[in-house]
Amino acid sequence: MSLLARFRAIFEAKANNVADQLEDPKASLDYSLTKLEETRRELSRGLIEVSAARRRLEAQRDQMAAAAARYEEQAKAAVAAGRDDLARLALQRKQDAEARQAELESGIASLERQEANLKENQIKLERRIAQFRSRKEELKAIHDSAQAQLRVQESLSGVSEDLADVGNTIRRAEARILEMQSRADAIDDLVAQGVLQDVLEPETDDIERELARIGRNQAVEEELARLKAEREPVA
Numbered sequence: 001m002s003l004l005a006r007f008r009a010i011f012e013a014k015a016n017n018v019a020d021q022l023e024d025p026k027a028s029l030d031y032s033l034t035k036l037e038e039t040r041r042e043l044s045r046g047l048i049e050v051s052a053a054r055r056r057l058e059a060q061r062d063q064m065a066a067a068a069a070r071y072e073e074q075a076k077a078a079v080a081a082g083r084d085d086l087a088r089l090a091l092q093r094k095q096d097a098e099a100r101q102a103e104l105e106s107g108i109a110s111l112e113r114q115e116a117n118l119k120e121n122q123i124k125l126e127r128r129i130a131q132f133r134s135r136k137e138e139l140k141a142i143h144d145s146a147q148a149q150l151r152v153q154e155s156l157s158g159v160s161e162d163l164a165d166v167g168n169t170i171r172r173a174e175a176r177i178l179e180m181q182s183r184a185d186a187i188d189d190l191v192a193q194g195v196l197q198d199v200l201e202p203e204t205d206d207i208e209r210e211l212a213r214i215g216r217n218q219a220v221e222e223e224l225a226r227l228k229a230e231r232e233p234v235a
Helices: 003-023 025-080 084-157 161-193 206-231
Strands: none
16 A cells, blocks of 8 residues: 555544544534533623623713813803803803713613623523533433444344444434534524614714704803802892
8 A cells, every 4th residue: 555545544534533523412412512601601701891881981971970060160160250251161061071971871771781681691591501511411321322222232133234324324413403403592592682782873963963052052051041140149
């Protein structure tokens, strides 16, 4: 036998061995469990990312609240100094900060809902993995017993090679079906997560933005009038 032929024979033997392992029901069960555990790790990473995003928005919201309070104090000081122009500017900035704060609150609420859904699905997935692991060991035991019994029956009854091939085909089909069912169950648990939407860029058209600007300007004038009224002596 030539050297090339020997290499080919070795490669084919190893390839057949790998194929047999992949078609082995026990190997398929282990693979399905591995995929479920990978999904669990991905879900945990997603939960960490959503939680971190929520904390970042909360920090920005707190900054906007502090800025709004600072602009309020600046407006009061400007009114006391008789500088209505500075008071209007401070109140305008206060309105902008409060508008941004409201946007951040909406984003935080959305992320909180997503975080709650991820936690719920994490619990469901953990329960499913525990059930699958228990069932996997049971199926492995049944498979080993059936395999041993089959070998004994084949040796006693002289089952033909063709019938043995039919039995192998059935077992491979059952293994593939079990793997597909396991993947479908894992996907079903994660469907309820939904899609992460961009809540930081609310969709508004030009008219809505202009109306919002008019509303903020009106609020500035009202607050300016309030501050002036607070400065006037009571008769």
